[in-house]
Amino acid sequence: MKKAPEKEPNHERWLLTYSDLITLLMIFFVIMYASGNVDAQKYKQLSDSFRIAMGSGNSGGGIGNGAGNNLIGTDSLLPSTDTKNNDTSGNASGGGAQVEKDKLQDVKGKVDEFIKENNLENSATTQIADRGLVISLKETLVFDTASADIRPESRVKLIELGKILNKLDNYIRVEGHTDNLPIKNEKFQSNWELSVIRATNVTNMLITDSHVEPKRLASVGYGEYRPVADNKTPEGRSKNRRVDIVLMDSKFNSVENTSN
Numbered sequence: 001m002k003k004a005p006e007k008e009p010n011h012e013r014w015l016l017t018y019s020d021l022i023t024l025l026m027i028f029f030v031i032m033y034a035s036g037n038v039d040a041q042k043y044k045q046l047s048d049s050f051r052i053a054m055g056s057g058n059s060g061g062g063i064g065n066g067a068g069n070n071l072i073g074t075d076s077l078l079p080s081t082d083t084k085n086n087d088t089s090g091n092a093s094g095g096g097a098q099v100e101k102d103k104l105q106d107v108k109g110k111v112d113e114f115i116k117e118n119n120l121e122n123s124a125t126t127q128i129a130d131r132g133l134v135i136s137l138k139e140t141l142v143f144d145t146a147s148a149d150i151r152p153e154s155r156v157k158l159i160e161l162g163k164i165l166n167k168l169d170n171y172i173r174v175e176g177h178t179d180n181l182p183i184k185n186e187k188f189q190s191n192w193e194l195s196v197i198r199a200t201n202v203t204n205m206l207i208t209d210s211h212v213e214p215k216r217l218a219s220v221g222y223g224e225y226r227p228v229a230d231n232k233t234p235e236g237r238s239k240n241r242r243v244d245i246v247l248m249d250s251k252f253n254s255v256e257n258t259s260n
Contacts, residue, residue, distance in 0.1 A: 100250055103168060104133045107247060110164050111135060118157055132170065132249040135161070136228075139241035146183060148197040150205060158202070162210025165247050171256040172206070173218045174199045175244040179237035180224040196221030202243055218256070 108126050111133070115124050123141035127134050139145070142154055150158065165172060176195030188194045196219070203219040206212040229236035248256060 097251070104128055104247065104249065107164065107168060108133050111161065114161060114164060120157070130249070131246060131252065133247040135245045137243045137245065138238065142202070142243055143198060146185065146188070146194070148194060148201055150201055155205065158205060159209040162206040162212060165245070166210055166212050168247065169216070170250050171216050171218070171248040171253065172212060173220065173246040173248060174203045174206070175246065176221040177226060177240055177242050177244065178224050179240045180227070180231040181237065191223040192221055195223045198243055202245070
């Protein structure tokens, strides 16, 4: 009986170990790249897939189905490019922010037209700020000196202004301001009180006559402490005595809406 010839040793077995190492290195670097920006669900998928790749079995929710040296689908490991899902400011980044800016700019144009038609250029101004559209109304347009009662001849104009702002569902802040001259009479003990009551009266008017939903409104008084001009001159003090109506940028919705 002939003796079977001895098999030659397999000198390529090291390639199996090498390929396993390369595969695991690729998995490691993909995970390191993707883990910089993943949500909780994708983190779980990454963890499950890593366990599968390391041969600990299928966890049931992984990206790669199978064990051993199967490659993981890298597309599902990459950071999400869905700006809508990643956005946390109330606006989608990029295009959404521009849409909001255009909306506020459109309302500003309508308010500017209203101001011009009613010859209010010397009493009202508008500007787009980071927080939204700011409409500043001088004291002389809305109130008599040292009074918080809205002047009857101005009430109709303010109601129409409120209706323009009500075309958007953004939050609205009404802010009362004074100059730094002290006030103390039978109605008000300080500029704080005067500014708060003025803002509150304008807010109530927006609710009852302009039909703005109360939940969209906030009123606050700042007294003399947020001037826009120098209180040392009569002209500066005149500018500081004002009510600002702010149509808030919707990126602040989460700040304004504290009910959730």
